[in-house]
Amino acid sequence: MLTPCFVKWRTTLQNGGEEGVVELKDELNQILMLIASRCLLGNEVREKLFGEIYTLFSGIEEGVNLVCFMLPYMPIPANHRRDKARIRLTEIVYDIMRSRKTCDGVEEDVLQKLMDSRYKDGRCTTEAAVAGMIIALIFAGKHSSTIVSTWTGACLLTHTMFLDAVVEEQREIMRKYKDNIDYNVLSKMETLHSCIKEAGRMHPATLGLIHQTQKNITVRAKEGSEYGIPKGDTLVNLVMLTSKLSHIYKDPEVYDPYRFHPGREEDKVGGKFSYAIFGGGSHACPGEAYAFLQIKIIWSHLLRNFEIKLTSPFPKTDWSKFVLEPKGKVLVNYRRRRLESN
Numbered sequence: 001m002l003t004p005c006f007v008k009w010r011t012t013l014q015n016g017g018e019e020g021v022v023e024l025k026d027e028l029n030q031i032l033m034l035i036a037s038r039c040l041l042g043n044e045v046r047e048k049l050f051g052e053i054y055t056l057f058s059g060i061e062e063g064v065n066l067v068c069f070m071l072p073y074m075p076i077p078a079n080h081r082r083d084k085a086r087i088r089l090t091e092i093v094y095d096i097m098r099s100r101k102t103c104d105g106v107e108e109d110v111l112q113k114l115m116d117s118r119y120k121d122g123r124c125t126t127e128a129a130v131a132g133m134i135i136a137l138i139f140a141g142k143h144s145s146t147i148v149s150t151w152t153g154a155c156l157l158t159h160t161m162f163l164d165a166v167v168e169e170q171r172e173i174m175r176k177y178k179d180n181i182d183y184n185v186l187s188k189m190e191t192l193h194s195c196i197k198e199a200g201r202m203h204p205a206t207l208g209l210i211h212q213t214q215k216n217i218t219v220r221a222k223e224g225s226e227y228g229i230p231k232g233d234t235l236v237n238l239v240m241l242t243s244k245l246s247h248i249y250k251d252p253e254v255y256d257p258y259r260f261h262p263g264r265e266e267d268k269v270g271g272k273f274s275y276a277i278f279g280g281g282s283h284a285c286p287g288e289a290y291a292f293l294q295i296k297i298i299w300s301h302l303l304r305n306f307e308i309k310l311t312s313p314f315p316k317t318d319w320s321k322f323v324l325e326p327k328g329k330v331l332v333n334y335r336r337r338r339l340e341s342n
């Protein structure tokens, strides 16, 4: 299903040549938009509307900063562009849904699943609800994955030991499975998986999680003291702090993907919420497995087909954004290669 996305992306990445310099965040954003539009929205978008949808989502993403979050209705250009983009995206989704209904077309994508879904009481989903859910899903799926895959690249390209380990893992995969990368093969890329997971821990996309307690609970601190929290209270987990707690993660400021491997498993030391990059509880991210899958597909493809070097300094975090992303341009030099399996 994803091969056409890579073919389309390769043309952009290569820009006609075998080597060059590209801005990594932008490239990853494009491939993730291609994947999202194929898997979530369907063929119509990827074939005919990709450029427009890409621009509209950039308009929405521009509105994901702290000012727009605190003052969502303030008449500033970012809020205006976000709202205009949302209206146009809804129109596009309505058109796709209506044309599928008119032509009796059935596609294999999430949009179709939402269109065919029913509420518990038997009612069909409304057009407005489907459009809202699909736009939210694309945003949730593409934006955070772009950020985590860019941090993964920046971390790997500056840590030779782990880059070599991931490349060796790809060689091993190629020896065994050639280029037949399916779901099962992706689940065998354990080193790459840990490198992505560790990039997420070091650079969490989420500033904090805000949840409301549904019942009275008791929380025990590490020294043993207990705190009662009444039902209805709002709790905030500052993920960028909790993912660096030194009694859970040894040398938390060091990029060390092996901390998740058997024998160490530091993400389990503090209980099930030690690793909260994807949230937790009843509102935990439902797209976690999908996110790992797409980031693994992208980086395994890149490492097998390109030699890549980071040419700009290691990026800083952009604290003005609501979803924390690498600040400024992340430039990489690429040269096409075919990774030899022996």
Ligand code: HEM
Pocket: 137, 138, 140, 141, 142, 144, 145, 148, 205, 206, 209, 210, 276, 277, 278, 279, 280, 281, 282, 283, 284, 285, 286, 287, 288, 290, 291, 292
């Ligand atoms: C690396 C990529 C991703 C990261 C870091 C991420 C992170 C998160 C976080 C922190 C939350 C809030 C959880 C909480 O409040 O406890 C969340 C919620 C959510 N995510 Fe993700 N996510 C990613 C990818 C995806 C993908 C690929 C999808 C779907 C295609 C997705 C769909 C959602 C949805 C629908 C929610 C709301 C869940 C609810 O409120 O019940 N996410 N995500």
